[in-house]
Amino acid sequence: MVELILGKFNYLIAIALAMIGFYAMIAKSNLIKKIIGMNIFQTAVFLFYISIGKVHGGTAPIVWDKAVLYDNPLPHVLILTAIVVSVSTTAVAFALIIRIQKAFGTIEEDKIIEIKRNGYKGDME
Amino acid sequence: MSSVFITQSAAPVYAIGVSLAAVLLIKLSERNPNAREFWTIAASVIKFSIVASMVPAVLDGKVLGCTLVTIVPGLEIAFKVDALGLFFALMASLLWIITSFYSIGYIRAEKEHAQTRYYMSFAIALSATMGVAFSANLLTMFVFYEIITLCTFPLVGHKETPEAMAGARKYLTYLLGTSLLFLMFAIVLTYSAAGTLEFNNQGILDGNVSKAMAIAIFVLFMAGTAKAAMMPFHSWLPAAMVAPTPVSALLHAVAVVKTGVFVVIKIVLHVFGIKLLADIGLGTALAYYASFTIIVASMIALRQDNLKARLAYSTISQLSYIVLGVALLSPSGITGSVMHMVLHGFGKITLFFTAGAIYVATHKTNVSQLDGIGKRMPFTMAAFTLGAISMIGIPPMGGFISKWYLVGGAIEADHLPILLVLAASTLLNAGYFLPIIYRAFFLSPPEGESAEGICEAPKAMVIPLTLTALVALGLFFFPGVFLELARIVVAGATGGY
Amino acid sequence: MxxxxxxxxxxxxxxxxxxxxxxxxxxxxxxxxxxxxxxxxxxxxxxxxxxxxxxxxxxxxxxxxxxxxxxxxxxxxDDPSPFRHKVQMSIIVLASTAVFVFALLDAPNFGDPNAPANQHVAPRYIHESSHETGVLNMVTAVLASYRGYDTLGETTVIFTAGMCLVMLLRRKNE
Amino acid sequence: MSIITSNFPVLLVITPLIVAVCIPLLGRINKRIPPVAAVVSTAFTLMVSIILLSTALDSGPISYWLGNWAPPWGIEYVVDTLSGFVLVVVAFMALMVALYTPGTIRDEVPNDKETTFYSLYMLLVAGLLGIVITGDVFNMYVFIEISSLAGYALIASGKKREALTASFNYLILGTVGATFFIIGVGLLYMVTGTLNMADLASRLPEIYDSKVVLTAFAFFSVGLSLKLALFPLHIWLPKVYTNAPSAVSSLMAATGTKVAAYALIRITLSVFDVEFSRSVDFGSILLVLSCAAIIAGSVLAISQTNIKMMLAYSSVGQVGYIVLGLALLNETALTGSLIHILNHALMKGALFMVVGIIVFRTGVEEISGLRGLGRCMPFTMAAFTIASLSMIGVPLTVGFISKWYLAVGAVEAGMWYVVPVILVSSVLTAVYFWRIVEGIYFGKAANVTLKGPTGLLVPTMIVAALCVVFGVAASVPVSVARLAASALLGGGGM
Structure with a gap:
């Protein structure tokens, strides 16, 4: 157990962070909160990847004569891509939120559901 | 297995196609009723000639057939004309000619709406009936079976009143529901067990299934063919009475219910085979089950005042004769069964035609209103009498022949209780038909109605119904072709026994 | 550490x-x-x-x-979402956590140089990339060359997001 | 092979990408160019994918090394029977919907955004094609996100405000799904050190008992099931299909879930293999879920009054069919599953296209408003009827073929009790479609005024006609699907 926690501390924290974010994504009613959760979730997964690539005693994966061991560069590459994807998703999500605010006057999920239930079937704008 | 050599012939395709072509022509001549109805008649005559042209070859022992499309190997739309199929097709196409004339008379007299749709649906129904008759495998049969259901829906709901739509929906629910749920299930299981869907004289399941599986498949098949109107899947038939009378004739005598019993016969003889069914005792079970329907439906018929309802329950009962005969699994039983298909067809169509004629001439629908009508509609009621006698099975009417063979079949198969059933049902038949005849001819009409003077329906109706009655009479004396075909059916089915 | x-x-x-x-x-x-x-x-x-x-x-x-x-x-x-909803979602999250932690029981330790992740594909990037691509930064080498199409995908994602924003936010020219 | 044909695999994805980038510029020159560009480029991708499929059938799987780096170091595109088959389906439906789009978006999307619409459309197509063709799990993630992002904006491009919330919900759940997917990728990378599918497939069997592998499998399955809208993870789907512009619902219903299904099949049977899927009892879980999906989808569809909503719930049920074949894990059932990818794309594509035409021409979305339309819109309604019959599974239509293989496969697997599920759902499907068909042909016509000429009918009729063509001449797609299925189950999937 101790070995599990010490040997995999990074992973455990990554999981904890991911799940905090995941919770916010699905349990929060406020749409912006959901997106904050999404960012925490995804960044935590990135931490998980970066931790996979770490080697004890390794140096940054840049060619250097004195290096004995390098860290694994592949997770870094993947996460560079993933960060951009994550930000793009966030941007689209915020755009949607702004439009939702304009159309419904609120960004709380439960209120939007209420508004929809109370009729008003019209096009926006 | 399939030792029978199939002679390639496109005739079955033509027989099916001719009324489909008629559908197109009918639609095109929508605005010209005479032309439209000419196409119907022409198609029916051509169809009959095509079917009849196949008789000599089949009597020779040949089997005609062809494959229309192969969906994937093992799933084919293919046709095969054997004695049994030809028998059914011959009857249906002959009755279509007569029904067409009658329809024209009835529909014109009643000034029905949507006549084009009516004739189109009718023509499709006949195509599909030929399709079932000539199907070479279960899939083809299933396809055409469903087409019949779908294209008769507009016929049953023709009037488009809420009542008619409700009846039509019930009709559709029973037929489509049972066939999708049970018939398809049975077909899937059959394919999985036998690896083929092709009909075969010895059956395709023998040796491929366990006893429990055979029983399961058999029960599913029987539940799936609701068109045979075996209880408890019979109540669509009385519900479908909302249809115009020529449609009822189509349902009861030509296409729908006959397709149901035809399918039952096919399944018993060509999917299971006599040997398998005898081995596991399913034939006997089916025979007794059919007996139950025969008796119960007759008893319900006794209590119906509406003429068409009485005829409908009579049909339910008579159909089970056909099932009973084939379930006896003996040569005479099968002969009786197959013969009853055609004899009941002519008898029952006469009865429905007369019911329609009475309605058109007097707008009466109930038995209790028919007092003294025999004097006003002598031809109609004479035909009715002939048809009823045929139904009861008294010589010299055709119905006697099938009863005779059924009795023989029961004795051959050593099921003496069945004889009691036949006797009881004959009495019941007499019980619900004879009072009508008695009322018509021997009671005086209700007050306020003139008893004198002929008041028949239009000729286009009276002539067909007289014809069918005469054919029902004639078949007693000249059952020739049909009996010969029945003999070939029996020889094929019992060949491997 | x-x-x-x-x-x-x-x-x-x-x-x-x-x-x-x-x-x-x-x-x-x-x-x-x-x-x-x-x-x-x-x-x-x-x-x-x-x-x-x-x-x-x-x-x-x-x-x-x-x-x-x-x-x-x-x-x-505004007001938080209903308690029941929170409990339901917590159960889903806890289940996911349990599954994820379960994986760690068999996972190689953090920083293990002999972990499979650092053994199979990565060594080639580490040892060969500078010869094969002439770039000293291995991350850049892999990003731009070995897995260059991921980067193309990444660029496409940015473009897509841009088009999404145009679609969602651009006002009518009035 | 010339330089062009040898680069077909990459051209398949790059072409729509380039067109997507060019469309905003072309649209500035003339607003009529983007629709044409969309049609031409999707037609080109269709041609390419057909050539790729036939090459794969003739001479085995095609492996294309991007940047000429050998896998597993570089990214590999793979066209085998399975991916070739799905590529053709996606490209074909993309072409049909591209033909269909110009007619409907006039009404549904603000005028100044049409050009953007086409650009996003091409990005969506590129993303979907990329998911199918790639042989690298991380690359698959990137394409999933491209298609998803484009999808979110397309859904919200219409004028309905409900589309915004539908799109947002989809974004949340889609991102959860995609993130679960990369967690799965990360876990697999952790224990194998590779991202290439074929390489993974060869390295995984030694460590099948590792808890990491098990967990990765779980994350992949859940993540993709979310994208696939497998019951009970379907909650995002009905609102999306109902509120998105018709062209978008048509394309997404026809291809979106299919591609997710492809990804699930690819991961579970090709990256992992059938023994592993059997050993973790994957089949039984999926069996329960798919049967639940089939029944629940049909039941929910019956209770809808909005026709798009009805079709959407029916899709939930149809997804169940695709998963059912995967759950049964034998060749016949899997053939049924794969063939259903094509068949359902055709049927549901046709239905959504028809509904789009109805909405476009009458403005009616409620089922009760369709009465009597059979007389004023005979061809549209004929297409609807054909597709409905196909959904019910009437023989001679494509719906029958898939149901047949699934049912026979279920019996082969000894799970004959699945057959009633399929049949009951057929009956339920018959109920909800018959309700409409009866109203269309027998109802007294409501007072609807039809507006606008319609060029929408051509692609709709083509798709509807194919529902019958492939129902009759089913040998061609079935033989391809069977090859793919046997390759998947024989372990030689890649």
Missing amino acids: AIDILLLLILVIIAIAAIHMKDLLACGVLLGGYSLIMAVLWTNLNAVDVAFTEASVGAGITTVLLIAAISRTKRRE
Whole structure:
């Protein structure tokens, strides 16, 4: 157990962070909160990847004569891509939120559901 | 297995196609009723000639057939004309000619709406009936079976009143529901067990299934063919009475219910085979089950005042004769069964035609209103009498022949209780038909109605119904072709026994 | 390593605070802090390129977007969602956590040089990339060359997001 | 092979990408160019994918090394029977919907955004094609996100405000799904050190008992099931299909879930293998879920009054069919599953296209408003009827073929009790479609005024006609699907 926690501390924290974010994504009613959760979730997964690539005693994966061991560069590459994807998703999500605010006057999920239930079937704008 | 050599012939395709072509022509001549109805008649005559042209070859022992499309190997739309199929097709196409004339008379007299749709649906129904008759495998049969259901829906709901739509929906629910749920299930299981869907004289399941599986498949098949109107899947038939009378004739005598019993016969003889069914005792079970329907439906018929309802329950009962005969699994039983298909067809169509004629001439629908009508509609009621006698099975009417063979079949198969059933049902038949005849001819009409003077329906109706009655009479004396075909059916089915 | 552990614990605290606080702007600032500390942590883990990107893109652009969104909507989170909903979602989250932690039981230890992840494909990048591509930074080499099509995909994602924004936010030319 | 044909695999994805980038510029020159560009480029991708499929059938799987780096170091595109088959389906439906789009978006999307619409459309197509063709799990993630992002904006491009929330919900759940997917990728990378599918497939069997592998499998399955809208993870789907512009619902219903299904099949049977899927009892879980999906989808569809909503719930049920074949894990059932990818794309594509035409021409979305339309819109309604019959599974239509293989496969697997599920759902499907068909042909016509000429009918009729063509001449797609299925189950999937 101790070995599990010490040997995999990074992973455990990554999981904890991911799940905090995941919770916010699905349990929060406020749409912006959901997106904050999404960012925490995804960044935590990135931490998980970066931790996979770490080697004890390794140096940054840049060619250097004195290096004995390098860290694994592949997770870094993947996460560079993933960060951009994550930000793009966030941007689209915020755009949607702004439009939702304009159309419904609120960004709380439960209120939007209420508004929809109370009729008003019209096009926006 | 399939030792029978199939002679390639496109005739079955033509027989099916001719009324489909008629559908197109009918639609095109929508605005010209005479032309439209000419196409119907022409198609029916051509169809009959095509079917009849196949008789000599089949009597020779040949089997005609062809494959229309192969969906994937093992799933084919293919046709095969054997004695049994030809028998059914011959009857249906002959009755279509007569029904067409009658329809024209009835529909014109009643000034029905949507006549084009009516004739189109009718023509499709006949195509599909030929399709079932000539199907070479279960899939083809299933396809055409469903087409019949779908294209008769507009016929049953023709009037488009809420009542008619409700009846039509019930009709559709029973037929489509049972066939999708049970018939398809049975077909899937059959394919999985036998690896083929092709009909075969010895059956395709023998040796491929366990006893429990055979029983399961058999029960599913029987539940799936609701068109045979075996209880408890019979109540669509009385519900479908909302249809115009020529449609009822189509349902009861030509296409729908006959397709149901035809399918039952096919399944018993060509999917299971006599040997398998005898081995596991399913034939006997089916025979007794059919007996139950025969008796119960007759008893319900006794209590119906509406003429068409009485005829409908009579049909339910008579159909089970056909099932009973084939379930006896003996040569005479099968002969009786197959013969009853055609004899009941002519008898029952006469009865429905007369019911329609009475309605058109007097707008009466109930038995209790028919007092003294025999004097006003002598031809109609004479035909009715002939048809009823045929139904009861008294010589010299055709119905006697099938009863005779059924009795023989029961004795051959050593099921003496069945004889009691036949006797009881004959009495019941007499019980619900004879009072009508008695009322018509021997009671005086209700007050306020003139008893004198002929008041028949239009000729286009009276002539067909007289014809069918005469054919029902004639078949007693000249059952020739049909009996010969029945003999070939029996020889094929019992060949491997 | 102590600094790593400390940073990780701080991250957890910030994450919890960021989803707990009602003031969305404060949440946004916390999220920016989260990203920055993450970047520091990654630098410590020798993922300098990633850390740089996270600091600029994650902490920078995301925060700007968030503030822009808040300025166009509103600043406070309203009443929390119903308790039942929270419990249901917590169960889903706890189940996912359990599954994820379960995986760690068989996972190689953190930093193990002999872990399969560092053995199979990576050595070629480490040893050959400078010859094969002439780039000293292995991350750049892999990014631009070996897995260049991921980068093309990444660029496409940016373009897609741009088109999405045009679609969603551009006003009519009136 | 010339330089062009040898680069077909990459051209398949790059062409729509380039067109997507060019469309905003072309649209500035003339607003009529983007629709044409969309049609031409999707037609080109269709041609390419057909050539790729036939090459794969003739001479085995095609492996294309991007940047000429050998896998597993570089990214590999793979066209085998399975991916070739799905590529053709996606490209074909993309072409049909591209033909269909110009007619409907006039009404549904603000005028100044049409050009953007086409650009996003091409990005969506590129993303979907990329998911199918790639042989690298991380690359698959990137393409999933490209298609998803484009999808979110397309859904919200219409004028309905409900589309915004539908799109947002989809974004949340889609991102959860995609993030679960990369967690799965990360876990697999952790224990194998590779991202290439074929390489993974060869390295995984030694460590099948590792808890990491098990967990990765779980994350992949859940993540993709979310994208696939497998019951009970379907909650995002009905609102999306109902509120998105018709062209978008048509394309997404026809291809979106299919591609997710492809990804699930690819991961579970090709990256992992059938023994592993059997050993973790994957089949039984999926069996329960798919049967639940089939029944629940049909039941929910019956209770809808909005026709798009009805079709959407029916899709939930149809997804169940695709998963059912995967759950049964034998060749016949899997053939049924794969063939259903094509068949359902055709049927549901046709239905959504028809409904789009109805909405476009009458403005009616409620089922009760369709009465009597059979007389004023005979061809549209004929297409609807054909597709409905196909959904019910009437023989001679494509719906029958897939149901047949699934049912026979279920019996082969000894799970004959699945057959009633399929049949009951057929009956339920018959109920909800018959309700409409009866109203269309027998109802008294409501007072609807039809507006606008319609060029929408051509692609709709083509798709509807194919529902019958492939129902009759089913040998061609079935033989391809069977090859793919046997390759998947024989372990030689890649």
